[in-house]
Amino acid sequence: MITGTAITKTFKQRGNVLGKREVPALRGVDFAIPKGGAVSFIGESGCGKTTLGRIIAGLETYDSGEIVIDGTPMSSLTHRNRQPYYRRIQLIHQDPYSALNPTRTIHQTLEAPLRLRARQTGRSKGWCDVRAEELLDLVGIDPGYVLPRYPHQLSGGMRQRVVIARALTMDPEMLVADEAVSMIDVSLRLGILGLLRDLRERLGVSVLFITHDIATARYVGDEGELYVIYRGQVVERGPTETIIADPVHPYTQSLLSAIPVLHGLERPGAEQVVPTEALDEGQTDEGCLFSRRCPFSTARCESERPVLGHDGGESGEATVQLHACFHPRRRSVIPQGVGA
Amino acid sequence: MTRDSAAPEVRIRDLTVVYKTPAGELPAVSGVSLTLTPGTITGVVGESGSGKSTLALSLLNAVQPPGRIAAGSVEIDGLGDVLHLGGEDLRRTRGRKVGYVFQAAQSSLNPLKTVGKQLLDLGRSHDVADLRALVADAKALLARMGLDGARVLDSHQHELSGGMRQRVGIMLALVLNAQVVVLDEPTTALDMITQATILRIIREVHEERALTTLVITHDVGAVAEVADDLAVMYGGRVVEHGPIAEVLGTPRHPYTQGLIRAIPRLSGDISLARALPGRPPTLGTLPVVGCVFRERCDKRMEICETVEPETVTYDGRTVACHAAGRPAPVKRREYA
Numbered sequence: 001m002i003t004g005t006a007i008t009k010t011f012k013q014r015g016n017v018l019g020k021r022e023v024p025a026l027r028g029v030d031f032a033i034p035k036g037g038a039v040s041f042i043g044e045s046g047c048g049k050t051t052l053g054r055i056i057a058g059l060e061t062y063d064s065g066e067i068v069i070d071g072t073p074m075s076s077l078t079h080r081n082r083q084p085y086y087r088r089i090q091l092i093h094q095d096p097y098s099a100l101n102p103t104r105t106i107h108q109t110l111e112a113p114l115r116l117r118a119r120q121t122g123r124s125k126g127w128c129d130v131r132a133e134e135l136l137d138l139v140g141i142d143p144g145y146v147l148p149r150y151p152h153q154l155s156g157g158m159r160q161r162v163v164i165a166r167a168l169t170m171d172p173e174m175l176v177a178d179e180a181v182s183m184i185d186v187s188l189r190l191g192i193l194g195l196l197r198d199l200r201e202r203l204g205v206s207v208l209f210i211t212h213d214i215a216t217a218r219y220v221g222d223e224g225e226l227y228v229i230y231r232g233q234v235v236e237r238g239p240t241e242t243i244i245a246d247p248v249h250p251y252t253q254s255l256l257s258a259i260p261v262l263h264g265l266e267r268p269g270a271e272q273v274v275p276t277e278a279l280d281e282g283q284t285d286e287g288c289l290f291s292r293r294c295p296f297s298t299a300r301c302e303s304e305r306p307v308l309g310h311d312g313g314e315s316g317e318a319t320v321q322l323h324a325c326f327h328p329r330r331r332s333v334i335p336q337g338v339g340a
Numbered sequence: 341m342t343r344d345s346a347a348p349e350v351r352i353r354d355l356t357v358v359y360k361t362p363a364g365e366l367p368a369v370s371g372v373s374l375t376l377t378p379g380t381i382t383g384v385v386g387e388s389g390s391g392k393s394t395l396a397l398s399l400l401n402a403v404q405p406p407g408r409i410a411a412g413s414v415e416i417d418g419l420g421d422v423l424h425l426g427g428e429d430l431r432r433t434r435g436r437k438v439g440y441v442f443q444a445a446q447s448s449l450n451p452l453k454t455v456g457k458q459l460l461d462l463g464r465s466h467d468v469a470d471l472r473a474l475v476a477d478a479k480a481l482l483a484r485m486g487l488d489g490a491r492v493l494d495s496h497q498h499e500l501s502g503g504m505r506q507r508v509g510i511m512l513a514l515v516l517n518a519q520v521v522v523l524d525e526p527t528t529a530l531d532m533i534t535q536a537t538i539l540r541i542i543r544e545v546h547e548e549r550a551l552t553t554l555v556i557t558h559d560v561g562a563v564a565e566v567a568d569d570l571a572v573m574y575g576g577r578v579v580e581h582g583p584i585a586e587v588l589g590t591p592r593h594p595y596t597q598g599l600i601r602a603i604p605r606l607s608g609d610i611s612l613a614r615a616l617p618g619r620p621p622t623l624g625t626l627p628v629v630g631c632v633f634r635e636r637c638d639k640r641m642e643i644c645e646t647v648e649p650e651t652v653t654y655d656g657r658t659v660a661c662h663a664a665g666r667p668a669p670v671k672r673r674e675y676a
Contacts, residue, residue, distance in 0.1 A: 044531040045502075155619045156388070185387040186558055187602045191615035212531055215604040219613070244606055258536035259606060260561035264585030266607075275533060334606045338589070 007065035038224035040217035058086035090167035096159035157188035238321035248328035266335035348417035350376035355412035383563030386573035439513030449497040456493035503534035575632030582657030639663035
């Protein structure tokens with residue numbers, strides 16, 4: 001179980017004569033990733049989802065807030081003593097074409113971390129070879145074919161499986177998959193997503209899935225939770241299926257409205273939410289961060305910033321769906337299957 | 341610059357493009373015939389190595405060595421066979437008659453020059469007499485796409501966001517009034533909302549200017565949103581082609597069926613979605629005889645091993661598959 005409370009991170013850019021420019025990447029984010037759970041971070045580029053993923057994987061520092069891993073607050077530990085905790089969290093890189101060393105065979109790629117692992121756990125060297133084959137079997141590729149080969153001899157889908165196998169050498173409890181399928185051929189994407197789901201079920205690893213493609217988040221597994229992040233703030237959070245089927249935040253709704261409709265198979269949702277402005281223009285830090293682009297913005301939105309919480313929805317009953325909006329309303333924005 | 345407003349027809353016939361490799365010349369595109377109906381948007385989808393980008397480059401006769409157009413013709417109304425053009429004629433055609441929006445607009449713009457200077461370069465190389473009018477046209481086009489024209493023309497490419505660069509790319513392809521436009525992966529690497537905006541712009545500009553448009557992509561969703569017709573490529577062949585709603589609604593080729601089943605969707609039962617088995621072929625692993633898809637096909641028959649399926653047309657749709665010869669009942673419900 002990994003929890004984070006009020007995580008903030010600001011990137012300071014080297015300034016010009018007018019002074020330094022500060023870019024807030026995370027503005028006080030809370031999260032909880034249960035053991036064996038699946039959590040997805042969704043948002044556009046620059047929203048802070050990758051920064052948050054890197055912080056969770058221990059690859060990036062944060063300015064304030066607290067991360068607690070299995071009950072131990074990380075701030076109470078020295079850098080060295082944190083290492084065993086972060087070993088349990090492994091990152092799967094976005095680009096399987098650059099994540100593997102082109103001058104090493106897959107055998108060499110897997111052997112280095114396995115040797116380390118063998119030393120840590122007091123196993124013999126022979127164990128490494130056995131384990132390498134086990135791991136490749138686990139990720140669904142033929143060890144005999146893959147082990148002696150170099151990355152360039154493998155397809156994108158196979159490389160991504162090798163990257164996942166390499167992450168598994170450390171016996172992680174959590175995998176952080178940052179856009180793990182966006183560079184994979186469409187026909188093979190579901191295979192990788194299915195593999196992540198499989199690893200959850202068989203090994204009990206939790207998966208943190210970071211993506212801009214909401215639809216893929218459904219396929220990481222049941223009982224997943226979705227966080228919609230906008231400019232460093234979680235604007236909506238809840239069970240994946242609920243957020244996709246019944247979003248209440250206008251930003252979530254505009255993300256879902258933007259997903260192309262497969263004409264002939266689907267018809268567009270009855271209501272579409274289109275932001276009034278593009279992301280790159282007219283950003284303000286006052287009031288609701290989305291207010292400038294929001295078609296439903298009111299005077300209150302421009303002066304006051306909503307916090308993540310729930311208001312019981314329209315029906316009045318408490319839900320696990322949280323949102324940061326003064327005017328939440330359900331709108332049916334996602335495409336519906338024809339003939340279903 | 342008013343020209344005949346009727347959009348031209350593009351006829352690709354038996355096009356074969358080969359690449360020279362240590363293993364000999366291998367076909368990236370083999371025997372492709374495709375007609376782009378005037379005034380429509382045709383989407384070409386395919387995975388990596390399907391030959392879709394090579395096909396797009398052939399429209400400009402711009403296949404670079406080690407590639408070579410080995411056979412076939414690309415006829416565009418009012419231009420004749422593009423593959424027989426050369427030298428100055430070919431250079432003038434590119435940009436003025438056939439506009440091309442490159443994949444990754446950031447790497448196709450010159451990082452050292454402002455967009456405006458690149459626009460003037462384009463004008464001079466095509467002997468545009470009135471450069472002022474050209475700039476005015478460019479500003480109008482950029483404004484049409486929701487950008488501040490003057491500001492964009494004064495910017496270098498690093499000052500523009502991905503979505504803005506993509507719109508600059510579209511502007512440069514259209515400003516000389518090209519009537520045939522090819523867009524190579526126009527929305528790859530763009531965010532969802534930006535992608536939706538770009539797709540809407542492509543559709544609107546296409547209709548306003550009466551263009552014949554070809555959109556190349558790996559993303560079925562992106563073409564589904566804009567295209568009228570869909571051509572599905574696999575292993576250098578067009579395996580299925582027809583009106584988009586029909587191809588997506590009742591796919592006839594097993595590859596199209598599998599591809600549609602493999603798309604992550606927002607609604608519907610997730611257990612019905614399945615990845616295609618196997619992996620996309622590369623130039624080296626493409627079978628020489630028989631059907632190129634048979635290795636991954638669930639309807640594989642004996643004849644597929646030895647005979648390449650012919651492209652057959654019925655009900656305005658073409659399909660190249662031995663199993664699809666007889667209209668099979670399609671499990672439509674499964675995709676819904």
